[in-house]
Amino acid sequence: MTSRLRPVLYGVSGVVVLLVLAELIGQLGLLGTTWPPLSTVVAFLLDPDNHTLLGNALAATVTEALIGGAIGIAAGVFFALLAVLVPVLAPGLDRFAAVIDAVPAVALAPFLILILGREGTPVLVVALSVTFIIYISMSSGLSVASHPYQDLFTVLGARRGTRLGLVDLPAALPKFFDGLALAAPAMILGATIGEWFGAKRGLGVLFISAMQNYRIDLLWAAAALSVICSLIIYGIAVAAQRAVARRFA
Amino acid sequence: MTQSLSVAAARTTGGLFGRVGGAVGRFLLVVLQRYWPIILLLIAWPVWLWANGYSRAVAPSPLDVATDLVLHPDVYVWPVLWTTLFAVGGLALGMLVGVVLGVLVWMSPLASGLLMPSALILRVVPVTAMIPILARLFGYGSGTVVVIVVILVFFPAFSLTVSGMSSVAKSSRDLFGVLGAGLLTRVLRLHLPAAIPSIMLALRLSAPIAILGVLLAEYLISGVGLGDLLRSSADRLQFEREWASALVATALSVLCFGLAQSLERRVVDRVT
Amino acid sequence: MRSYSEANSSSIGSVVPVSSVLQQVTRTPSREISLTEVSKSYPLKRGATLTALQDISLTIGNGEFLALLGPSGCGKSTILRIVAGLEQPSSGTVTVGDSTPQALSREHRLGVAFQEHSLLPWLTIRQNIALPYRVAGRSVDTAHVQELIDLVGLAGFEDARPKQLSGGMRQRASIARALVLDPEVLLLDEPFGALDAVTRRRMNRELGRIWSELRITTLLVTHDVDEAVLLADRVVVMTGRPGSIRHIEDVDLPLREHSELTRSPEFHDIVDRLTGLLDAPKDA
Numbered sequence: 001m002t003s004r005l006r007p008v009l010y011g012v013s014g015v016v017v018l019l020v021l022a023e024l025i026g027q028l029g030l031l032g033t034t035w036p037p038l039s040t041v042v043a044f045l046l047d048p049d050n051h052t053l054l055g056n057a058l059a060a061t062v063t064e065a066l067i068g069g070a071i072g073i074a075a076g077v078f079f080a081l082l083a084v085l086v087p088v089l090a091p092g093l094d095r096f097a098a099v100i101d102a103v104p105a106v107a108l109a110p111f112l113i114l115i116l117g118r119e120g121t122p123v124l125v126v127a128l129s130v131t132f133i134i135y136i137s138m139s140s141g142l143s144v145a146s147h148p149y150q151d152l153f154t155v156l157g158a159r160r161g162t163r164l165g166l167v168d169l170p171a172a173l174p175k176f177f178d179g180l181a182l183a184a185p186a187m188i189l190g191a192t193i194g195e196w197f198g199a200k201r202g203l204g205v206l207f208i209s210a211m212q213n214y215r216i217d218l219l220w221a222a223a224a225l226s227v228i229c230s231l232i233i234y235g236i237a238v239a240a241q242r243a244v245a246r247r248f249a
Numbered sequence: 250m251t252q253s254l255s256v257a258a259a260r261t262t263g264g265l266f267g268r269v270g271g272a273v274g275r276f277l278l279v280v281l282q283r284y285w286p287i288i289l290l291l292i293a294w295p296v297w298l299w300a301n302g303y304s305r306a307v308a309p310s311p312l313d314v315a316t317d318l319v320l321h322p323d324v325y326v327w328p329v330l331w332t333t334l335f336a337v338g339g340l341a342l343g344m345l346v347g348v349v350l351g352v353l354v355w356m357s358p359l360a361s362g363l364l365m366p367s368a369l370i371l372r373v374v375p376v377t378a379m380i381p382i383l384a385r386l387f388g389y390g391s392g393t394v395v396v397i398v399v400i401l402v403f404f405p406a407f408s409l410t411v412s413g414m415s416s417v418a419k420s421s422r423d424l425f426g427v428l429g430a431g432l433l434t435r436v437l438r439l440h441l442p443a444a445i446p447s448i449m450l451a452l453r454l455s456a457p458i459a460i461l462g463v464l465l466a467e468y469l470i471s472g473v474g475l476g477d478l479l480r481s482s483a484d485r486l487q488f489e490r491e492w493a494s495a496l497v498a499t500a501l502s503v504l505c506f507g508l509a510q511s512l513e514r515r516v517v518d519r520v521t
Numbered sequence: 522m523r524s525y526s527e528a529n530s531s532s533i534g535s536v537v538p539v540s541s542v543l544q545q546v547t548r549t550p551s552r553e554i555s556l557t558e559v560s561k562s563y564p565l566k567r568g569a570t571l572t573a574l575q576d577i578s579l580t581i582g583n584g585e586f587l588a589l590l591g592p593s594g595c596g597k598s599t600i601l602r603i604v605a606g607l608e609q610p611s612s613g614t615v616t617v618g619d620s621t622p623q624a625l626s627r628e629h630r631l632g633v634a635f636q637e638h639s640l641l642p643w644l645t646i647r648q649n650i651a652l653p654y655r656v657a658g659r660s661v662d663t664a665h666v667q668e669l670i671d672l673v674g675l676a677g678f679e680d681a682r683p684k685q686l687s688g689g690m691r692q693r694a695s696i697a698r699a700l701v702l703d704p705e706v707l708l709l710d711e712p713f714g715a716l717d718a719v720t721r722r723r724m725n726r727e728l729g730r731i732w733s734e735l736r737i738t739t740l741l742v743t744h745d746v747d748e749a750v751l752l753a754d755r756v757v758v759m760t761g762r763p764g765s766i767r768h769i770e771d772v773d774l775p776l777r778e779h780s781e782l783t784r785s786p787e788f789h790d791i792v793d794r795l796t797g798l799l800d801a802p803k804d805a
Contacts, residue, residue, distance in 0.1 A: 010362025018367045034385040088282065096286035099499075102506035104461040106468055106479060107495035110488070114308050185373040192377035193465070204377050208469070211381035219385075223378035230373035420639040427605045427633040427708070429626040430656045438655060442643045520643035521684070 033216060041220040050221070053206075058225055060201040064122040064194065065187040065233070071123070072130025072183070077176075079131070080138035084168070094139070101132045105190060109197040122194025122202065129186045137179025141172030177241035184234035188226050309489035314496060317489045324478070324490070325497055331474040332463050333501065335391065339398025340452075340459040346399060347406025348448055352436060354407075355414045365411070372404040376462055384470045391473065394466040401462040405451040413447025414440040445520045449513040456509035460502040475501070552618030552705045552738060554581040554604060559613035561599055572763035573599050577613070579757065579766065581738055588741045588753035592799060596764020597742045601710050604740060605633055617706055625706065629657040632704030632737070636711035638691040640683040640698075646670070647679040650697045657702065669697040672731060689720040696728065700735065707739040713748070725751050746795050750788060758798045768798050 019038060024030075026037030044050060079097075083090040105125050112121045188203075195204030203222050210219035281288070295310050309317075318325065354361045380397060387393040417440055425435050467476025475498045482490035561574040574596045581587045589597040602608045603615055606622030617625050625631050640649045650669060654661040670679055673693040683691055692712055699707060712728075713721045725748050732739065732752070743749050749756045750772055758768040774787055782788055 007362055010359065011366035014363035014365070014367045015370065017363065018370070031386055034382065089285070091283045092281075092285040095283050098506065098510075099287065099503055102457040102460075102503040103499045104457070104464045104502050106461065106464045106476060107498040107502070110479075110483070110491050110495050114303075185375070188373075189375040189377065192375050196377065196468070207378055207381050211385065216385070219378075219381055223374065223382065226375050226378050227370065227373055230375070231370065234373060418637065418639065420635045420637040421641070423602075423605070423607055423635065424633065424639045425656065426607050427626050427631050428653050428656045429629045429631075434656050434658075438652070439641070442641065445643070 036216055036220055040217060041224055044217040044221045045224065050218075053218075054221060054225060056201055057203050057206045057222065058229070060199070061122075061188065061191045061195070061203040061226070062229060064191040064202065065126055065229070068123040068126025068190060069130050069183065069187045069233075071127040072187075073134050073180070075127065075131040076134025076179070077138055079135050080142060083139060084142050093135070097132055097135050100128060101136075105129065105193045106196075109194075112194070113197055118198035119200070121197050122191045122199055122204070125194035126187050126190035129190045130183045133183040133186060134176070134179045137175045137182070138172055141175025141178075142168050173244050174241065177237060177244050181234060181237040181241055184237050185230045187233060188230045192226060309492050313489040314493045317493045318497070321490075325475075325494065328473065328475045328478045328494070329497060329501060332460070332467065332476065332498070335394050335467075335474065336398060336459040336463045336505065339395045339463065340402050340455060342395070343399040343402025343455065343459070344406045344448070344452060347403045347451070348410045350403075351407045351410025351444075352414070352441060355411050355440070356432060356436060361411060365408070368404060368408060372408075376401060376465060380466055380469055384466075389470045391471055394463055394471050394474075397466045398459050398462045401458050402455040405454050405458075406448065409447040409451040410444055413444030416447070417443045442520060446517045449516050453506070453509040453513045456505040457502050460498070460505055464498055552620075553583045554579075554706060554738060554740065555616050556580070556600070556604070557614045557616075559600070559603065559610045559615060561596070561603065561608065562611050574610075575763040575765050577764070577766060581740060584736045584738055585755065586732060586739045586741065586753045588743055588749035588756045589759060590743060590746060590749045590756050590795065590799070591759030591764075592761060593744060595759045595761035597759050598710055599764065601708055601740060601742045604706070605631060605708050629653065629702055630705045631708065632699035632702065632706070633708040634692070634695045634699045634710070634712040636714040638683065638688075638695040640691055640694055642683055645680045645682060646675060646686070646694050649683065649694055650701055652698060653702045666701060669701055672700075672734075673697045674727065687720075688716050689724055692716065692724060693727070696731070700731075700737075704737060707737045709739065709741040711742055711744070713745075714743075721745070721748070728752060746792050746799070747783070750791050750795065751783070756791075756795060758795055768795075770795060 022035075023038045025035050026040065029035075045054070079093055083093045105128070108125065108128065109121060112124045116124050191202065192204030192207065195202035196208065199205055203226050206218060206222040210216075210222060291311065298308050298310060354364055376397065379400065383393050383397055383400075387396055414436075421439060421443070425439050430438070463474065464476035464479070467474035468480050469476075471477065475494055478494045479491060479498065482488075482494060556577050556579045559574060559577040560572065562570045562572045565571050577600060579587075579600075589600060591597045599608065603610050604617070604622055606626040615622055622631070640646075641652065644652065647666060647670065651661045651663075651666050654666075667679075670676055673696055675690060675693055675697065678686060678690065683694070686694070696709075696712065699709075713724045716724060729752055741749070741752060750770075753772055756770045756772060757766055758770065759765065760767045770791060772791060774782060774785070774791075
């Protein structure tokens with residue numbers, strides 16, 4: 001029991017040390033006014049006066065992240081299945097996925113703005129990065145779908161579609177949720193990058209306006225919110241991943 | 250006699266053409282199979298512009314973009330060099346710091362227990378939030394660009410080094426135990442070499458991230474590089490230049506990814 | 522261990538006379554391994570314990586080749602891991618000579634080969650065999666490494682990487698690595714378990730030849746009856762749950778050539794009897 005509790009204990013103490021360190025740097029002013037004490041940031045977050053500003057930005061960013069994430073997941077799964085069902089398309093899709101991954105989101109902005117406008121761009125940036133991550137993890141999940149079972153079903157004369165549904169897809173589920181956990185931080189990041197290209201609302205907009213107006217507390221509060229959001233999405237993905245791993249391992 | 254010779258010659262040349270034709274056909278087929286989505290995009294681009302009736306001022310065609318690239322190479326050369334320099338320098342430095350700290354943390358269960366969860370939290374801080382804070386801390390200059398890339402590259406290198414060092418097969422660990430190897434010997438002769446595939450994976454994952462980090466940082470805070478070109482041409486409504494620098498940035502990033510990938514393949518083939 | 526006539530070496534392709542290796546090895550004395558009432562149990566969930574070994578008392582004489590034979594899960598590998606100093610017994614004592622396994626491993630005096638060859642993929646065969654020198658912090662005796670490469674029949678493959686070799690060749694390299702520091706105790710944990718039957722027999726033959734040159738105190742863990750009877754001076758048959766000694770067989774076959782031996786009625790007698798012991802329920 002103690003050996004199972006120890007990693008949790010270490011981890012929690014590590015996080016506490018990190019938070020205390022951040023608070024001390026702020027309290028002692030070691031890094032100047034740019035690094036406020038964490039307590040100030042928390043107070044700013046809790047102050048009802050700021051809730052409209054932060055709430056609007058948060059709602060915008062989370063909405064973009066979730067819509068973009070949903071589109072990205074659907075597209076990633078679709079393309080991964082396409083590559084499996086129409087193998088001739090697979091080499092091209094694999095290479096294109098590598099290119100999409102390598103393309104810096106900033107560079108895509110001019111094209112995306114033209115296609116969806118400044119408000120739709122964040123959604124598309126999120127969708128693109130999530131598509132890539134899900135495509136890669138689904139493809140690797142579908143290809144590892146354990147060969148003994150594949151052989152069994154082939155011998156039993158199962159059709160391609162039957163085998164995909166009964167064997168390959170369930171076997172790929174753990175990898176899918178691995179991908180989802182990886183995609184979680186990418187969703188918030190993608191949304192805030194997209195917001196840099198002229199969106200009216202969002203955490204990304206707050207980052208820039210706070211920086212330009214020397215609103216250090218606002219900058220940190222917005223950053224803290226983005227981290228908390230990423231962690232919550234990540235936590236949900238990891239919980240789903242664990243549940244699936246228990247069921248399908 | 251002569252007749253049969255010429256017939257034979259004709260057959261040979263015909264066969265030769267057939268073979269060459271077949272080879273070209275196969276080559277085109279391979280290109281089509283590997284790059285069909287990109288070819289599709291290049292076709293869809295002008296078609297889509299035409300269908301929506303966009304004017305050149307709003308949306309440049311591939312031809313406009315290519316023309317600007319060819320006529321004004323001087324505009325792009327320096328930004329590309331700057332961006333490459335910062336990305337590669339930051340990548341190297343970040344990998345070094347990540348691997349060294351990863352090794353040190355792996356050697357101490359207490360340190361890894363303390364630091365890994367914190368590293369996870371710091372890892373999800375979006376770079377978009379990081380850049381404004383770091384810019385305020387370290388100034389709006391090129392030094393900050395390097396700091397940003399180092400931080401971005403650090404986390405994958407760090408966590409993959411730790412997990413790679415822990416992934417050593419039990420029989421190898423037993424072997425070093427029976428041979429009476431000390432901690433340092435185990436790290437240098439077993440765990441670190443065993444982590445090389447993971448470290449190379451971190452390099453491949455980080456290469457495009459480094460480029461993205463430099464571009465974002467340049468876009469927002471420093472007055473040099475491709476990110477700055479992207480922003481300044483957008484501000485001046487030079488759309489063909491904005492699109493061209495976006496294309497150049499994409500090409501640079503894909504190139505870095507490709508180089509890192511081929512390096513990874515070579516190194517991993519050597520150590521596994 | 523029976524020594525084989527010179528004739529049998531003709532069956533092995535690249536064998537080199539090994540008198541020089543013999544000289545090197547004779548300078549180090551072998552040691553006796555002694556286990557006294559060794560038990561090993563592992564804690565399970567909810568306070569339960571799994572007893573892997575119960576009251577094992579066993580002595581492996583100086584220069585003796587002893588085989589531990591038993592079905593998988595009978596704890597025979599646990600005995601080897603305890604003798605190797607990789608695990609501590611829950612009760613009882615283990616001594617090697619007048620020392621402990623841990624002390625012996627600290628002094629780099631143990632040689633070991635596992636079922637997984639555990640050759641490091643980033644090193645060449647020569648570097649892998651020289652690895653124990655590096656781990657011990659000694660300068661590599663290149664001549665001795667080369668002798669061992671010749672001894673196990675890997676001449677010409679020194680600069681190959683493990684993945685370029687067949688399973689049998691990897692095990693040869695792994696055995697050469699186990700021998701390179703002239704260990705006082707040689708521990709072999711199913712060293713040929715991953716090989717096909719034909720390769721396995723050939724490797725048995727070669728190990729027999731190599732061992733008869735070196736005569737190191739050796740503990741072999743195996744589930745292959747033929748292998749145990751072919752190689753060992755004594756075969757210890759184990760049963761599982763909890764692991765305990767069921768029978769000890771002194772193999773006292775007349776010295777003769779390997780292929781003849783495997784066809785002899787005496788050999789089959791012992792093999793049949795031990796196989797019967799492995800099959801039969803414990804209280805039979």
